[in-house]
Amino acid sequence: MAREIENTAGIPVVQIATIVPIMLTVGANRIVPGVAIPHPVGDPSRDAEGDRAVRRELLERALRAIQTPVEEQTIFTS
Amino acid sequence: MTRRVVCYINQFFAGMGGEEQAHVPPSARPEAVGPAMQIQSLLGEEAVVVGTVICGDSYYGEHLEEARAECVRLIGEFKPDLLVAGPAFNAGRYGVACGDICSAVTGTLRIPSITGMYKENPGVELYSPKTFIVKTSDSARGMKDALGAISALAVKILKGTPLGAAEDEGYFPRGIRKNFFHETNGAKRAVDMLLRKLAGEPFSTEYEMPVFRRIPPAEPVKDLKNATIALVSSGGIVPRGNPDHIRVSSAESYGVYDISRLDDLTPENFESIHGGYDRVWANEDPDRVLPLDIMREMEREGVFGKLYDHVFTTTGTGTAVAHAERFGQEIGERLKKDGVDAVILTST
Numbered sequence: 001m002a003r004e005i006e007n008t009a010g011i012p013v014v015q016i017a018t019i020v021p022i023m024l025t026v027g028a029n030r031i032v033p034g035v036a037i038p039h040p041v042g043d044p045s046r047d048a049e050g051d052r053a054v055r056r057e058l059l060e061r062a063l064r065a066i067q068t069p070v071e072e073q074t075i076f077t078s
Numbered sequence: 079m080t081r082r083v084v085c086y087i088n089q090f091f092a093g094m095g096g097e098e099q100a101h102v103p104p105s106a107r108p109e110a111v112g113p114a115m116q117i118q119s120l121l122g123e124e125a126v127v128v129g130t131v132i133c134g135d136s137y138y139g140e141h142l143e144e145a146r147a148e149c150v151r152l153i154g155e156f157k158p159d160l161l162v163a164g165p166a167f168n169a170g171r172y173g174v175a176c177g178d179i180c181s182a183v184t185g186t187l188r189i190p191s192i193t194g195m196y197k198e199n200p201g202v203e204l205y206s207p208k209t210f211i212v213k214t215s216d217s218a219r220g221m222k223d224a225l226g227a228i229s230a231l232a233v234k235i236l237k238g239t240p241l242g243a244a245e246d247e248g249y250f251p252r253g254i255r256k257n258f259f260h261e262t263n264g265a266k267r268a269v270d271m272l273l274r275k276l277a278g279e280p281f282s283t284e285y286e287m288p289v290f291r292r293i294p295p296a297e298p299v300k301d302l303k304n305a306t307i308a309l310v311s312s313g314g315i316v317p318r319g320n321p322d323h324i325r326v327s328s329a330e331s332y333g334v335y336d337i338s339r340l341d342d343l344t345p346e347n348f349e350s351i352h353g354g355y356d357r358v359w360a361n362e363d364p365d366r367v368l369p370l371d372i373m374r375e376m377e378r379e380g381v382f383g384k385l386y387d388h389v390f391t392t393t394g395t396g397t398a399v400a401h402a403e404r405f406g407q408e409i410g411e412r413l414k415k416d417g418v419d420a421v422i423l424t425s426t
Contacts, residue, residue, distance in 0.1 A: 001312060001394070002423045003293055004406025009414040009421075012296045013310075017425035026402075028423075029295035038355040040313070040424050042366025055365065055372045059422065063382060066420040067302055070295045 003027035012066040014076075016040050016058055024073055030065040031075045032058060081125040081236045084156045085114035086149065086163035086179050088172050092132040100136035100171075104145060106152040107132070113225060117162060120229035125236055129156040131179075138175035145175075146182050153179075154187055160236055161187075165194030165224040166201060168216040177205025184209055190235050194224045197250075206250040210235070213248055245282070288399045305419035308386035310409060312394030312402075313367035313426040314352025315343065315360065324392055326353030332392035332405045334412075337385075342371045354395030355426050367424060386418050394425055 003026060006013040015028040017040050023031045034040030035054060043054040065076045089099040091112040110118040110127035118127040131152045138145040153161060161183045163176035173195045180191035185208070194212040195202050202211055212231060214224040227248050234241060244251040260267065267284070274281040299305050316324060322333040340347065343364035350360035350367060365371045368389060377385045390409050394402070413421065 001310070001392075001402045001406040001409070002421075002425075003291065004403045005310065005410040005413065005421055005423070006296050007293045008407045008410025009418065010296055011413065011418060011420050012298055013421040013423055015423045015425060023425075025290055027290050027292050029293070034424070037426050038357070039359040039366035040426060041369045041372075042359065042363065044359045044362065044366065051363070051366070052372065055369050056375070059369055059372050059376065060381075062422050063302060063307075063376075066299045066307075066422075069298050072295070073292075074295075 003029075014062045014065040016062055020075060027073075029070060029073050030062075030068070031073065032062050032065060033075065033077060034058065080123070081159040082128045082157060083117070083121065083125045083160045083162060083232065083236075084153050084158040085110065085117060085127055085130045086153070086161060086176065087112050087114065087130060087132055088138075088169075088175065089132060089134045092130070094132070094134075100134045102132070102134035103137050103141075104131060104133040104148045104152055106130070106155070108156075113165070113221065114162070116221075116225050117229055117232075120225060121232065124233050125160070128158065129153075133175065135169070135171040135175060138178070139171045142178065146178060149179050150182050150186055153183055158187075159189055160232055161189060161191040162228060162232060163191065163193040165212070165214050165221070165228060166196075166199060167194075167214055167218055167220065167224070168196040168199050170200050173199035173201030174204065177201035177209060177211065180210075181205050181208035192228055192231055192235070192249075194228050195250075202250055207253045210252070211250045213250060251286075290399070299420050302382045303380065304383040306384045306386055306417060307373070307382055308388075308390070308413055308418045308421045309337075309368060309370065309373060310390045310421055310423040311368045311425070312392055312397075313360065313424055314350045314354075314357075314393040314395075315348055315364045315368040315391050316351055318347060318349050320349075320351050324351065326351050326393060326395075328396040328398070329393045330398075330401050332390055332409070334388050334390055336387060337370060337389050338387035340370060341374045343368060352393045352395060352426060354393070360426075367426060369422075369424065373422075383419075386413070386416070 002015045014030040016032045018034040041055045111130040166173035166176045176193040184191045192210040194214040196216040348364040350357040
């Protein structure tokens with residue numbers, strides 16, 4: 001889905017998920033590793049503020065990813 | 079009862095001429111012509127070739143819609159029980175014409191169809207799920223074997239003989255899986271396969287993995303402050319009650335939901351219906367999968383221009399690759415039309 005949106009619309013798609021090898025397999029070009037499978041952009045083990053902070057950090061990283069020129073599939077780990 | 083077979087061939091095999099006659103429009107003859115004569119003799123008492131429909135390869139390729147409609151009409155007038163097209167070997171235009179007429183006739187006249195092609199013929203990839211394409215050599219030098227294999231399959235189909243696996247029957251797999259009881263269990267077969275692999279011997283998988291395409295990365299967003307960003311998710315987050323009845327697994331659809339008046343996803347307005355992970359945390363706060371709250375926060379702060387006013391969601395578990403690709407293409411079309419600059423897609 002990520003690949004075909006990018007291909008059809010011609011716009012960058014950043015995928016946030018936890019199992020990086022699957023994103024590499026299906027062809028996502030910009031990849032941000034998530035927190036965990038059932039909550040990729042949140043951390044229920046932290047308090048509400050911490051949960052939101054984790055989400056904010058991942059989304060800021062995703063926004064950096066869509067502004068970054070890449071030549072091949074790229075994992076944004078920080 | 080003698081069954082009725084119609085053959086489809088191109089201008090060359092009809093003896094009308096080569097490239098200089100490739101423009102001829104469809105025509106029909108109430109008899110077996112060219113390779114159809116050999117098919118008739120191979121079918122013997124089982125069936126009679128009642129007609130041959132002929133069309134120039136260029137005509138078919140350049141007038142796809144008209145050629146298909148006219149050939150289906152001509153073939154239908156013979157009231158056949160089976161269509162045999164080609165074989166096309168490695169001829170690209172002929173292969174596409176054979177595959178196209180076979181899939182059209184099977185789709186509209188509801189009769190089986192068979193053609194034959196070399197594995198690299200573009201018609202194989204396009205039409206193998208829609209008709210029987212017998213494996214042939216790459217040129218008409220293999221005509222005798224090709225017609226033998228096509229006729230043998232034709233007789234089986236006409237008699238209603240149950241077919242074995244595509245590999246055994248000699249045609250390209252149609253993407254159909256049939257359940258049956260194997261004499262040895264899966265564990266033993268898997269270990270046998272592993273041993274063959276380790277020994278460097280040939281083995282064939284029982285479950286082909288899909289081959290995924292790669293695409294060159296899109297250009298990055300240049301002006302984030304004025305960019306519109308869309309949220310997409312395969313994490314199964316939908317409005318409470320799942321109004322579009324998206325499946326909990328093996329989804330064949332996705333939902334498009336207006337979030338223009340929402341700042342936060344809560345257990346009161348959204349929920350997870352995904353059948354592939356423990357939904358406890360997503361249902362406590364759906365933003366943990368579809369992060370609307372922080373996207374709104376950053377939009378307000380002016381980190382980026384605008385959040386697109388709809389989200390797209392489905393459940394990505396057991397979802398067929400073909401469906402996932404279609405979702406992506408449809409979503410991509412819409413985002414392109416609406417001038418969206420980038421997508422954040424979350425998956426579980």
